[in-house]
Amino acid sequence: MTTDGSGQGDQPAAGVGPLAGLRVVDFGRFAVGPAAGMYLGQLGAEVIKIESPTGDGSQKVMPLKQGVSIVYMTVNSCKQNILLDLRDPADRDVAFRLACSADVLIENFRTGVIDRLGLGYEAVSAVNPRIVYGSASGYGSRGPMRELGSTDHFGQAISGFVSVNGSPGGEPELLRQAGFVDMASAQRLLQAILAGLYIRERTGRGQKVETSQLAAGLGLVITRLAEAALGDASPEPLGSASPTCVPSQAFRCADGQWLFVSTETPDQWQRLCQALGRADLAEDHRFASNRMRVAHRDALVAVLSACFAEQPAADWEQRLLQHGVPAALHWAAPTHAPLWSDPHVTAAALSQMVETPWGRVRIVRPPWQFSETPATLTRSPRPDEHGVEIRQRLAAPAQEDAAAASPAHTNGASRSAASAFTVSRGGAASDGRPFAPLRVVDISQGYAGPSCSMLLGDLGADVVKVEPPQGDYTRELGPPFVGNESTPYLSVNRSKRGVVLDLETAGGRAALDRLLATADVFISDLLPAEAARLGLDDATLRTRLSALVHCVITPFGEAGPYVARPASELTVQGFAGIGRFLGALDEPPVRLGADVVGLTAGVHAFVGIVSALIRQARTGRGQKVGIDQLLTLLSTECSQLARESDPDEWIGPVRAASQPPEHPYPTADVPVYFTLARTGQEDTWPRFFRDLGLPALADDSRFAGQRQRQAHHHELAEAMAPRLAQLQADEILALVYRHGGLGVRAHTLRSVLDDPQVAATEMLVTVQHPDLGPLRGVNVPFELVMTRPSVTLPPPRLGEHTHEVLNELRTHTEGTGGHRS
Numbered sequence: 001m002t003t004d005g006s007g008q009g010d011q012p013a014a015g016v017g018p019l020a021g022l023r024v025v026d027f028g029r030f031a032v033g034p035a036a037g038m039y040l041g042q043l044g045a046e047v048i049k050i051e052s053p054t055g056d057g058s059q060k061v062m063p064l065k066q067g068v069s070i071v072y073m074t075v076n077s078c079k080q081n082i083l084l085d086l087r088d089p090a091d092r093d094v095a096f097r098l099a100c101s102a103d104v105l106i107e108n109f110r111t112g113v114i115d116r117l118g119l120g121y122e123a124v125s126a127v128n129p130r131i132v133y134g135s136a137s138g139y140g141s142r143g144p145m146r147e148l149g150s151t152d153h154f155g156q157a158i159s160g161f162v163s164v165n166g167s168p169g170g171e172p173e174l175l176r177q178a179g180f181v182d183m184a185s186a187q188r189l190l191q192a193i194l195a196g197l198y199i200r201e202r203t204g205r206g207q208k209v210e211t212s213q214l215a216a217g218l219g220l221v222i223t224r225l226a227e228a229a230l231g232d233a234s235p236e237p238l239g240s241a242s243p244t245c246v247p248s249q250a251f252r253c254a255d256g257q258w259l260f261v262s263t264e265t266p267d268q269w270q271r272l273c274q275a276l277g278r279a280d281l282a283e284d285h286r287f288a289s290n291r292m293r294v295a296h297r298d299a300l301v302a303v304l305s306a307c308f309a310e311q312p313a314a315d316w317e318q319r320l321l322q323h324g325v326p327a328a329l330h331w332a333a334p335t336h337a338p339l340w341s342d343p344h345v346t347a348a349a350l351s352q353m354v355e356t357p358w359g360r361v362r363i364v365r366p367p368w369q370f371s372e373t374p375a376t377l378t379r380s381p382r383p384d385e386h387g388v389e390i391r392q393r394l395a396a397p398a399q400e401d402a403a404a405a406s407p408a409h410t411n412g413a414s415r416s417a418a419s420a421f422t423v424s425r426g427g428a429a430s431d432g433r434p435f436a437p438l439r440v441v442d443i444s445q446g447y448a449g450p451s452c453s454m455l456l457g458d459l460g461a462d463v464v465k466v467e468p469p470q471g472d473y474t475r476e477l478g479p480p481f482v483g484n485e486s487t488p489y490l491s492v493n494r495s496k497r498g499v500v501l502d503l504e505t506a507g508g509r510a511a512l513d514r515l516l517a518t519a520d521v522f523i524s525d526l527l528p529a530e531a532a533r534l535g536l537d538d539a540t541l542r543t544r545l546s547a548l549v550h551c552v553i554t555p556f557g558e559a560g561p562y563v564a565r566p567a568s569e570l571t572v573q574g575f576a577g578i579g580r581f582l583g584a585l586d587e588p589p590v591r592l593g594a595d596v597v598g599l600t601a602g603v604h605a606f607v608g609i610v611s612a613l614i615r616q617a618r619t620g621r622g623q624k625v626g627i628d629q630l631l632t633l634l635s636t637e638c639s640q641l642a643r644e645s646d647p648d649e650w651i652g653p654v655r656a657a658s659q660p661p662e663h664p665y666p667t668a669d670v671p672v673y674f675t676l677a678r679t680g681q682e683d684t685w686p687r688f689f690r691d692l693g694l695p696a697l698a699d700d701s702r703f704a705g706q707r708q709r710q711a712h713h714h715e716l717a718e719a720m721a722p723r724l725a726q727l728q729a730d731e732i733l734a735l736v737y738r739h740g741g742l743g744v745r746a747h748t749l750r751s752v753l754d755d756p757q758v759a760a761t762e763m764l765v766t767v768q769h770p771d772l773g774p775l776r777g778v779n780v781p782f783e784l785v786m787t788r789p790s791v792t793l794p795p796p797r798l799g800e801h802t803h804e805v806l807n808e809l810r811t812h813t814e815g816t817g818g819h820r821s
Contacts, residue, residue: 017044018373018615018623022197025050025102026079027095027119030058031152031179031639032136032213033108034075035186036193040104041078042366042375043611048102048390049079050095051383052086062710063647066358071179073356073380074363074642075186080386086117095119097394100128104193108136111146121208130206132196136189140212143760149742150213155181157664157673157746158757159217164224164593164749165582166237166661172671172746173237174662175592176581178640185216187603187636192782194610195459199434199787201617207786218763219603219781221749223447223595226491228750229764229776231480233487235749240570240579240591244477244488246293247272247304248570250330250589257313258330258589261304261320262568264446265473268325269293275323276307290476321565328571332585334658335644339577348560350631351641357382361645367635368608369557369626371538373615432790433460438613440464441515442496443503443536444525445472447569447598448553448629450492452605453523457495458780459789464515464805465496468503471798483772488595490795491777492602494767498796499805503534512536514809516545520616521609525553527564538624548622549612551605557628567629572597576633581640583661600636601629660714664746666721670729674736674743684739685709691735694723769794 022045026037034049034056041047056076061069082098084091096119099105105124107114114120114135121133135141138150139158153174156162161181166173192209200206218225227233227243240260241249248262263269266289273282281287281303286296293300308316313329320327331338339345340362353360356379366375438461442453450465450472457463465472472493478486499515502508516522524536531537531552538550552558555567573579573591583590608625616622634641664671676684683705686698697703697719702712709716724732729745736743745751752758753776765779772794780789 016373017042017375018370018611019197020044020373022046022103023101024048024104024106025095025098027105027107027109027114029056029108030061031071031075031182032185032189033106034058035183035639036134036136036189037106038075038078039186039190039366039607040106040193042377043368043607044373044375045104047079048098048386049076049081049381050084050086050098051081053083055383063643063650065361065645065647065649067649068358070361070642070645070647071639073358073361074639076380077354077363078376078378079381080390081381081383082387082390083384086119092118094391094394096124098390099124099131101394102128102131103197104132104134106134106136106189106193108189110149111137111141125206125208128206130200130204132193132200132206133208134189134193134196135208135210136185137210137212139214139757140761140763141210143757145744145757146760150744151675151742152179152182152213153673154742154744155185155213155217157671158214158744158752158755159221160225160747160749160752161217161221161594162664162673162746164221164235164237165590166239166593166663167583167588167590168237168239168241170237171661171663171666173582173590174664174673175578176659176662177643178578178581178637180596180636181213181217181220183636183639184220184600184603185211185213187600187607188216188219188781191455191603191606191610192784194607194614195434195782195784198610198614198617199784201614205786207784209782209784211782212761214757214761215763215781218752218758218778220596220599221594222451222599222778223488223491224593225749225752225778226487227480228748229753230482230487230490231478233480235593237590237593240589242570242591244294244479244486245290246297246300248568249301250574250591251305251308252588253308253313253316254310255312258332259308259313259316260326260328260330260571260574260589261308262326262570264326264477264568266290266470266476268566271323272320272325275320275325276304278303278307291478291481294479324566326566326568326571328567328574330574330579330589331577332580332589333577334585336577336641339575344556344560344562344565348557348628348631350628350634352377353645354379356380357385359646361642363642364631364634364638367604367628367632368611369624369628370608370612371624371626372621373612373623432788434784434787434789435459435461437462438521439519440521440523441466441512441519442523443512444523444553446474446525447488447492447595448601448605448627449523449525449551450474451599451602452551452609454492454495455602455606455780456521456609457793458791459784461521463496464519464801465493465498465796466501466512466515467498467798469500471500475798482775485772485795490772490775493795494775494777495791495793496796497793497801497805498799499802500799501802509534511806511809514812515805516541516548518809518812519545519548520613521549521551523551523553523605523609527554528558529564542622542624546622547616547620549609549616549625550622551609551625551627553601553605553627553629555629557631558626569595569597572629572633576630576637578633578637585658596636597629597633601627601632604632604635662714662717665717665724665732667724667727667729667732670751671746672724672729672732672743673746674733674741676736676739676741684741688735688739688741691739692720692723694720765791767791767794771797
């Protein structure tokens with residue numbers, strides 16, 4: 001199938017991405033498993049979706065197009081499809097044989113279900129020991145909630161993600177209809193699978209890898225959770241404002257429009273003062289640093305509000321961008337039409353209209369730009385579209401069938417290259433450091449690159465964080481601070497060694513060159529012009545470092561009208577319009593309280609890097625991996641964005657931006673979120689209403705069935721609210737469970753630290769800092785069952801390891817006589 005958006009063609013194209021030659025068997029259901037399979041398909045793997053004859057439950061998720069869910073069409077793109085009834089022994093045998101021929105298996109059933117079907121890890125790995133078996137659950141495979149199911153809103157609630165969204169002083173808000181935690185869970189499962197595949201390249205062994213919505217939700221709030229875990233703060237909603245950076249919020253302009261403005265670095269603050277023509281602000285001691293500006297937030301915001309009220313928003317946006325200040329207009333529109341018509345989004349082709357069997361659907365393009373092995377996008381297949389072909393392959397002559405079912409299934413080139421790599425790298429990875437002796441050099445700042453390199457370091461890579469003399473700008477974001485270090489910095493910079501180099505000097509550049517000569521991976525966040533000026537553009541690096549995996553993270557990519565546009569967490573959120581799924585269109589804009597732009601880009605940077613490393617292991621060739629922060633955010637929103645593709649049937653909100661805010665249910669003590677609607681079971685809501693003490697609701701036509709409740713869910717919440725407010729959270733959840741429903745506490749970022757399920761799944765880890773004492777943070781958001789990482793290295797002090805690393809470089813240079821190729 002073509003990948004230019006024309007939508008022509010009926011069959012998926014052979015994979016050309018970095019994972020070409022790998023086979024994935026996808027047992028995923030609804031969103032999490034299928035979306036992970038979609039991403040693997042985009043990366044070039046052959047993905048076979050195994051679906052029940054009654055259909056994936058997501059097929060009827062509103063809105064519909066020709067009777068099929070647009071969300072289903074989105075998360076099942078880039079696959080083949082076969083219908084198998086896993087209750088039927090013959091079909092189950094087909095599924096088992098497919099699993100035994102695969103490199104990767106994906107499943108997101110409730111804990112224990114797939115084992116009872118005879119398709120669990122123990123059964124499959126006994127025949128196929130090279131399988132990387134990816135499992136996603138609601139809350140993890142251990143602990144009191146291990147067997148409970150989950151959906152996106154449950155993940156938002158239990159992780160504390162919900163607690164920092166909303167208007168100042170208001171109730172915490174759920175992100176409406178975006179499936180954000182669902183997609184974050186799929187991305188964490190993707191990371192786990194790729195980590196397993198990379199370890200398999202080195203050891204020849206597969207393993208089971210696991211993640212959960214709870215883990216993914218916590219992974220989205222790591223910078224905010226640090227405020228509570230390290231700084232003893234109580235993070236809460238602040239509307240569009242940031243708790244650790246001032247100014248970073250929306251300002252109302254002369255025409256009544258809102259403009260998002262941020263100054264995350266000292267230079268950006270100086271440039272803002274210049275753009276406003278207010279040199280006095282730059283000289284005011286109250287605003288001399290970000291710490292001071294946070295302390296005098298109200299005074300500064302009052303001054304800036306008066307300034308922005310003098311001119312229209314578009315005029316201010318143009319002036320600020322010309323001065324290098326991150327800014328973005330807030331577009332209060334019920335659809336994403338303003339985004340798709342933006343000149344940069346159009347020129348960069350960030351989405352494609354794909355012709356599916358049910359009509360045209362807008363799908364966000366793959367979030368990685370590989371220089372050698374491009375990711376691709378193909379349409380979703382019809383149910384059982386490839387069933388005959390797949391069955392014929394399984395029934396092939398004995399020698400072909402044996403090759404296809406081999407535990408080492410992959411193409412011949414991959415097999416031989418992988419074997420060579422295992423020998424050259426010295427055999428098995430050691431437990432505790434499964435990514436050793438990989439070396440990563442990271443010169444990026446903020447959250448995207450550092451969160452990526454932290455995870456690589458957590459897994460055992462030797463990560464060298466290179467900072468300028470003034471340090472990573474996140475060291476100044478706060479309060480809260482621990483000693484003299486900011487909690488955001490501490491949250492994304494453990495498992496590294498810290499080096500200070502001034503890249504503006506010849507000596508600093510020479511030292512970086514020597515460091516890169518020892519590196520497997522280089523992470524940077526330089527814009528193209530700056531990279532070229534410093535000689536750190538990929539073309540220059542590639543002349544002497546052909547095996548290097550070079551990851552470049554930029555706000556808007558490296559091509560298009562906005563390639564040099566300044567940006568921040570807030571302004572990329574605003575540009576993408578994700579805050580429109582919070583608050584109301586006619587009220588002041590609200591941002592997502594979590595730092596989702598940087599952290600999501602960091603997730604995809606890890607995916608891109610490890611995918612490129614897997615290919616490098618087979619070919620010896622490195623490549624560049626481009627990560628566009630806007631695109632990675634849109635990819636995480638992809639199911640919500642696709643919903644606007646001209647549905648012909650829906651009940652409930654299609655355009656979630658037009659809907660009222662959604663909140664967890666307040667109780668007499670702790671808010672909760674729950675539902676009883678479960679596909680394929682009797683409607684238990686009438687009995688629940690009566691047991692709750694609201695018998696009139698059982699006879700109310702607005703709530704008579706699942707579709708009616710979906711259409712009137714805000715009215716249902718209002719009708720139940722007075723009674724729920726009289727009960728304790730535990731009473732309500734016990735009633736919900738008794739009626740076969742699902743429910744969770746809606747945590748704050750303080751209360752989630754003490755959650756028993758978080759403790760049981762070891763989702764928090766503590767490292768000892770030599771100056772600051774024990775530092776608690778979010779653990780690796782997935783488990784590698786056979787090669788568990790051991791997180792021990794605290795975030796580095798500024799320049800802490802400079803002499804150590806430079807001495808190593810001198811030894812390396814003397815021992816090798818120069819650069820490697």
